[in-house]
Amino acid sequence: MNDRQRPDRGRRFAEEPEDITAGAGGPPENSDSRRRRPSRAAEPDSSSGPSRRALLIGTFVVVLVVVVAGIAAYFINSSQPTTPTTRPSSTWELALPVQVGNYTRDPNSASSPSAGSGRTTVSATYAKDGKDAVVILMTRPESDLKQFMKDAAMNAVTEQELSKGSGTAQCGTSSDNNYTGCVVLRDDTAVLVMGLLDQSRQDLADLAWTTGEEAAS
Incomplete structure (x- = not known):
């Protein structure tokens, strides 16, 4: 097929x-x-x-x-360098008041302002209840309270609040005589109060502030 x-x-x-x-x-x-x-x-x-x-x-x-x-x-x-804090220059006379609260000085005992190291300083001893109670010193120009206390040979420096809430003071103990002192700034003027009667730091700080207020008024 x-x-x-x-x-x-x-x-x-x-x-x-x-x-x-x-x-x-x-x-x-x-x-x-x-x-x-x-x-x-x-x-x-x-x-x-x-x-x-x-x-x-x-x-x-x-x-x-x-x-x-x-x-x-x-x-x-x-x-960068830090810019230092500038404070207003004091325009009031550098002269200690005769009386600050319960503390008074002999009107004829205040030292004349002295100049040195670019600063002007004045100081006096104040009495309370007939006893020498404090030494008050004012100097200008100042801007750094911590450095001021270091230059003044103060030890155990601490910051002290003021009673009126108007700022703070620097307080310490003198290495020369063991007296306690407190300093405040009023404009560019340092006001230092050294206690002679074992006053508290609070009392000395408030007295320093009041002294600056009286001097500038």
């Missing part, structure tokens, strides 16, 4: 298209190999963004720059 007489020949070619494909281009792929082949969409794309290593290095560089800038700013600011 020739080819024309074989009815299944056309049906065979129709039912087995893979044979045609294989003959035209090569061996056919089975279904298992097609399932095992990874999809291109699932493969990572290395060019889609920076790596984790690059991100860590970039973060470290940014933090380092911020730290260096902060340190540099600190040293620049600390190297």
